[in-house]
Amino acid sequence: MNTLELLPAVDVRDGQAVRLVHGESGSETSYGDPLEAALTWQRAGAEWLHLVDLDAAFGTGDNRAQIAEVARSMDIKVELSGGIRDDASLAAALATGCTRVNIGTAALENPEWVAKIIAEYGDRIAVGLDVRGTTLRGRGWTRDGGDLYETLARLDSEGCARYVVTDINKDGTLQGPNLELLRNVCAATDRPVVASGGVSSLDDLRAIAGLVPEGVEGAIVGKALYAKAFTLEEALEAVSR
Numbered sequence: 001m002n003t004l005e006l007l008p009a010v011d012v013r014d015g016q017a018v019r020l021v022h023g024e025s026g027s028e029t030s031y032g033d034p035l036e037a038a039l040t041w042q043r044a045g046a047e048w049l050h051l052v053d054l055d056a057a058f059g060t061g062d063n064r065a066q067i068a069e070v071a072r073s074m075d076i077k078v079e080l081s082g083g084i085r086d087d088a089s090l091a092a093a094l095a096t097g098c099t100r101v102n103i104g105t106a107a108l109e110n111p112e113w114v115a116k117i118i119a120e121y122g123d124r125i126a127v128g129l130d131v132r133g134t135t136l137r138g139r140g141w142t143r144d145g146g147d148l149y150e151t152l153a154r155l156d157s158e159g160c161a162r163y164v165v166t167d168i169n170k171d172g173t174l175q176g177p178n179l180e181l182l183r184n185v186c187a188a189t190d191r192p193v194v195a196s197g198g199v200s201s202l203d204d205l206r207a208i209a210g211l212v213p214e215g216v217e218g219a220i221v222g223k224a225l226y227a228k229a230f231t232l233e234e235a236l237e238a239v240s241r
């Protein structure tokens with residue numbers, strides 16, 4: 001059986017590593033220098049970093065230079081997210097040398113462009129499916145963006161390589177992942193799924209790891225690591241069995 005990949009998160013707002021609750025602007029707790037946070041996860045044995053420009057996602061500016069510096073400083077794989085919505089922001093993201101980018105709002109608002117970049121960049125493009133119930137949300141999770149399963153079917157037909165699935169109601173809450181949502185998405189697609197939002201304990205990670213045979217490939221972990229609910233070393237050990 002394949003091991004669940006872990007992606008510690010560094011979400012950047014106004015130059016700081018932060019965590020939000022339900023992805024809501026203004027709910028942030030600050031955790032200092034993003035590069036230091038990223039290096040900490042790398043030193044702890046992470047193979048992936050999930051790096052988010054929250055200002056770009058919310059349309060409150062961007063942290064592009066800092067994000068690029070973090071991505072370029074990593075020896076591990078980087079998934080870059082937040083505000084990648086057009087050729088210029090995609091080019092800047094890919095130029096950081098990141099392994100892949102996560103497209104959110106554009107997949108809902110600009111489907112033709114997303115179909116084009118999926119065809120052009122294949123595995124370097126993941127699509128973030130950020131949901132409340134089965135309704136997708138775009139623009140930093142502030143606008144409704146259609147039905148989850150209709151969008152998934154469209155993206156599958158366009159060849160999307162992978163999905164990052166977030167239950168917004170769980171994100172940043174330490175309330176545990178939405179396993180039912182993950183199971184349902186895995187049942188609806190044969191593409192790998194990266195779980196995001198709500199992880200609070202090693203048992204949560206073990207539960208997500210139990211979904212690897214159904215199609216879950218990885219789990220993003222944010223708040224639990226910053227709140228020291230467990231260490232990254234413990235998390236890696238927990239999912240390696």
Ligand SMILES: O=C(O)c1ccccc1NCC(=O)[C@H](O)[C@H](O)COP(=O)(O)O
Pocket residue numbers: 009010011019023050052054057058081082083104128140141166170171172173174196197198199220221222223224
């Ligand atoms: O990823 C985005 O583009 C994004 C946009 C707007 C708000 C939040 C966004 N991402 C948040 C994350 O990726 C979190 O770091 C991740 O879901 C971890 O959640 P948690 O473990 O619950 O802290």
